[in-house]
Amino acid sequence: MTIVETTNYFAKDGQAPVVLQQRRRATAIRRALGLEPGDIFVLREGNGPDVRWECRFPSREAYEADLAVRGGSEAFAEARRTMHTLLERFERHVYEMDDGR
Numbered sequence: 001m002t003i004v005e006t007t008n009y010f011a012k013d014g015q016a017p018v019v020l021q022q023r024r025r026a027t028a029i030r031r032a033l034g035l036e037p038g039d040i041f042v043l044r045e046g047n048g049p050d051v052r053w054e055c056r057f058p059s060r061e062a063y064e065a066d067l068a069v070r071g072g073s074e075a076f077a078e079a080r081r082t083m084h085t086l087l088e089r090f091e092r093h094v095y096e097m098d099d100g101r
Helices: 015-034 059-072 074-084
Strands: 005-011 039-042 053-055 087-096
Touching: 005 015, 005 059, 015 039, 015 053, 053 059, 053 087, 074 087
Parallel strands: none
Antiparallel strands: 005 053, 005 087, 039 053
């Protein structure tokens, strides 16, 4: 069962480039912690979050282990606190992939 975590970042006015840089910092921290970096998406057309991050995990256990590592990292907590100062809105969603194609 593949788990997909997505986070959506809706930047305060004029802060989208800074939000992208901060997401890149958080991704660098993930790498330093030995975690999968995930993928960063930048809005180019349409409505939606200015920046979106997505990461896939092969199992619920892998996802929970990732959460535990992040939860124990002061560097990641600080990156999260900084990010929230740049945002109008934040969304986090966790999905299970449908394998019934």
